[in-house]
Amino acid sequence: MIDLVPGELRRIAVLGAHCDDVAIGAGGTLLTLCAARPGIRVEALVLSGGGTERESEERDALAAFCPGADLRVTVGKMPDGRLPAHWDEAKRAVEDLHVRISPDLILAPHPGDAHQDHRGLAELVTTAFRDHLVLGYEIVKWDGDLGRPNAYQPLMPAVAEAKVALLWEHYPSQRRRSWFDREAFTGLARIRGIECQTRYAEAFYLRKLTLDLAGG
Numbered sequence: 001m002i003d004l005v006p007g008e009l010r011r012i013a014v015l016g017a018h019c020d021d022v023a024i025g026a027g028g029t030l031l032t033l034c035a036a037r038p039g040i041r042v043e044a045l046v047l048s049g050g051g052t053e054r055e056s057e058e059r060d061a062l063a064a065f066c067p068g069a070d071l072r073v074t075v076g077k078m079p080d081g082r083l084p085a086h087w088d089e090a091k092r093a094v095e096d097l098h099v100r101i102s103p104d105l106i107l108a109p110h111p112g113d114a115h116q117d118h119r120g121l122a123e124l125v126t127t128a129f130r131d132h133l134v135l136g137y138e139i140v141k142w143d144g145d146l147g148r149p150n151a152y153q154p155l156m157p158a159v160a161e162a163k164v165a166l167l168w169e170h171y172p173s174q175r176r177r178s179w180f181d182r183e184a185f186t187g188l189a190r191i192r193g194i195e196c197q198t199r200y201a202e203a204f205y206l207r208k209l210t211l212d213l214a215g216g
């Protein structure tokens with residue numbers, strides 16, 4: 001296992017099917033990235049929740065997870081759980097994002113996710129962004145779809161703790177859900193930490209990677 005250090009990371013795109021997906025899947029990574037790169041541009045697209053209380057939760061949460069960033073958030077109004085029926089609308093939203101930004105890194109759901117909205121968005125992302133580094137985040141759920149991710153972002157213990165605290169603070173609408181708690185989030189981060197020889201980590205699925213071993 002080696003560290004791959006990106007040459008330049010000035011613009012990133014983050015995508016979620018639902019409000020809270022990005023924060024749960026990659027909140028610690030966002031905190032880490034934004035702390036290290038003040039002013040980094042973060043373009044966020046969330047497909048559903050627009051116009052509801054979940055949109056305001058999401059805007060506040062992403063602002064907290066991206067401190068110091070040049071953050072722009074778009075929240076669409078697709079109904080939860082209906083992505084296949086709204087495929088064209090979702091596709092257009094992802095393509096519009098591609099017009100707004102050419103990201104150095106994309107954080108999105110991964111194609112093996114059991115939730116059809118997550119899986120569908122993952123497919124749209126790899127279709128629209130063919131020349132980009134895409135890291136697919138994971139989300140614990142009832143379906144039991146945790147797998148074997150292959151890319152890890154270690155998290156400082158304080159960052160892992162901050163992630164859990166921010167999730168709890170900013171998504172009150174989700175607190176009643178059985179999987180939305182400190183143990184679940186911290187436990188998974190600890191397990192992913194074990195897998196990459198650190199205390200805590202977030203893990204991702206990386207489908208393709210182009211190497212530049214000459215360092216040019």
Ligand SMILES: [Zn+2]
Nearest residue numbers: 017018021118
């Ligand atoms: Zn979701």
